[in-house]
Amino acid sequence: SGNSTVVTEKLEVKNMSAKAKKGKRKKQKAGLNKSILDVGMGMIKSALKAKLSDIGGLFVEVPTKKVKPSQTCPKCGNQEKKSLAERTHVCHNCGYTQQRDIAAAEVMLLWYSNNLQGLGTSLLDVDDSSSTSNTSKRKNAGSMKQLGQKKRQKSQLTDGDVETPSSTK
Known part of the structure; x- marks a missing residue:
């Protein structure tokens, strides 16, 4: 598995499922809210974070x-600014279309x-809650092979009889 980093938008489900404004297609909005809440984005995010953590990966949420x-x-x-109906990005500054x-x-x-x-952002600007690792204290983990060896060493230490230091009172 070569994909050990997942970068996604920080979605605010609470804001996405807010009530419709007065007289603004309330039934449509209610249906959309139900669909948003049925998807279980929080559960998907939690499962993804857990899997990435298992393989030593990184989960990053971009501050939308x-x-x-x-x-x-x-x-x-x-x-x-674009409306949701605009499905093609056309930059009027540089002409890029996608x-x-x-x-x-x-x-x-x-x-x-x-x-x-133009934004001058950095991964170090991400708050700790949006990542599976502490970015301010990140160390060079080496290759995936080295990471696997470290994990095996740790599991061998915890599998065997480990002496715990006695408490002094």
Whole structure:
């Protein structure tokens, strides 16, 4: 498995499933809210974090309100507000054109790798709650082979009889 890092948007399900504004297609919004809540995004996120943690991977959530992946150009960093109906990203600054979801994924990947034009973000700016590891204290873990060897050594230590230090009172 070569994919040990997952970068995704930080979605606020509570905000996504808020009540419809007065007179604004209430039945449609109620159906959408039910669909959003049925998906169980929190459970998917928890399972993904657990699997990544098992393999020594990294789960990173891009701060959507700051980065705005679907409104940011991955080539020049220019931000333009778009309606949800606009499914193609067309940058009026540099001319880059791409399917909107792909452009948003490119923005998130560039943000994670600290190569996004114009925002000056860094993985070190991510708060600890959005990652499976403590980014401020990250160490070079080496290759996956070395990581596997370390895990085996740890499991062998915990499998055998381990002496615990006696408490002194």
